Amino acid sequence: MKITHVEVHRIDVPAASPPFRWRDGLSGSAPVGDGAVLHIGTDEGAEGVSVFARPGAYSTLRDLVDRVFRAELVGADPFQREWLWHRVWELDRIHELPLPTLGLIDIALWDLAGRYHGEPVWRLLGGFREAIPAYASTSTFSSVAEFLDVADQCLALGYRGIKLHAWGDARRDAELCLALRDHVGPDVPLMYDGSAGFDLPDAIRLGRALSEADYLWYEEPIREFSISAYQRLAEAVDVPLLVAETSDGAHMNAADFIRAGAATFGVRAGTTLRGGITGAMRTAHLADAFRLRAEVHGSDIPNHHLCMAISNTTYYESLVTSVNVVRERHVDDQGLVHAPAGPGIALPLDFGYGNELLPFVEQPR
Template structure:
């Protein structure tokens, strides 16, 4: 079997409704725009696709396919995923590829393989579980009272934990985290994501508050350029750290965070920022060797498969971006997400942009 065509199809990515925001300095939800589907086909009719559901993604991906990816892929065996994954890293040496594009070829090839085998990708990967609890991962709301109300709604809907994305002010965020713990009681798992908003002194201050409130993990308080700063943070606070979400290098730089003692809860994995399915699985196995967690980042469908395949992950991350909370469609009333059943990754190959594809896009961007 050989790859014979590599195509980019533009798809409309709707704006979040209602719009939402992140911490001070990061802005908020994107306006509607053109996302893209990467489609890889073969001489035997097997095909695989990957969605790049980011407004403005279409032009970026079209350029990469025309300049770089099509020439590399045409004529190749689509089952040589490892070799092609390494080729993308080689290409990056000159091309400086945008981080979210690293895994697109890999995702499409895993989708193709699953369709050929007639199995969902999580089963092709070996399969570990058929259901996983979901936590509610908030956007940033205006007041403490609004956060507490959202938390009440999430717990009533069955979510089994809550993670805060707050304002990016260490003292204000610490007060919010303490208020939430007092509000929900001692038994609800709580997490905090700093979205890289702090320097080391403020990260230490906030980390000590989180430890006192018995938060499960402390995620990305600083930009992930300085592993030394994270090493010092780990030495200074008892709250377990979840690290290596956005830094380039997949399992390679995750290894350096672990070696430095900075990944005291675990490392982030995911198809979008850690090099597709292959990069995520490499990172998860590395973390497992050190007996730490590999927590899956993001609530799109490829990461749904990762949650079912990775043994050392704890939760499915489900975004909650509106003050009137609705459960994500993958989450049941017990707060569980169940394994996909369709072959491949289950982005439909029908590119007429019908209801099923629209549901997929909405699930990946809201």
């Protein structure tokens, strides 16, 4: 079997309704925007797709396919995913590919393989579980009272834990984190994501409040360029750190965080920022060798498959962006997400997405 065509299709990414925001300094949800589907086909009719929905996705991906990817892919064996994954990294050396594009070919090839074999991708990856608990991962709300009300709704709907994306103010965020612990009691798992909003002194200040409130993990308080800053943070706070979400280098970069003692809870794994499914699985196996967690980042469909394949992940991340909480369609009333049943990754092939695209798209943050 050989790859015969590589196409990019433009799609409209529907806006979140209602719109939402992240911490101060970051943009919120985008209006209806420009997205792209990467479509890989073969001489035997097997095909696979992946979705790219960041701002400017279509023009970025069309340029990369026309200028770089198509020449590499046409004529290649679509089942040689390892070879093609390494080729993308070789190409990155010269072209400095945008981080979310590093895994798009890999995701489409895994989708193709699953469709060809009539199996969901999580089973091709080995299959570890058929259900996983979901936590509610909030966007940023206006007040402590709103956060507490959202938390009550999430727990009533069955969510097994709550992760905060707050305002990016160390003092104010610490007060929120302590208030939420007091509100929900000692037994609800709580997490905090700083979306890289702090320097080291403020990250330490906030981390000590999270330690006091017994948060399960402390995620990305500092931009992930300085591993030494994370090493010092790990030495200064007791709350476990979940690291290496947005840093380049997939498992290679995660290894340096682990070696430095900065990954005291674990590292992030996910298809969007860790080099697709292959990169995420490498990251998970690396972390497992050190008896650390590899928490899957994002609630899109490829990451749904990852959650079922990785032994050392704890939860499915389910985004909650409204003060009127509606449980994500994949989460049942017991707070569980069940394994996909369809072949491949089960992304639509006809590109008639409309509002049905939203479950397949991870929101940047």
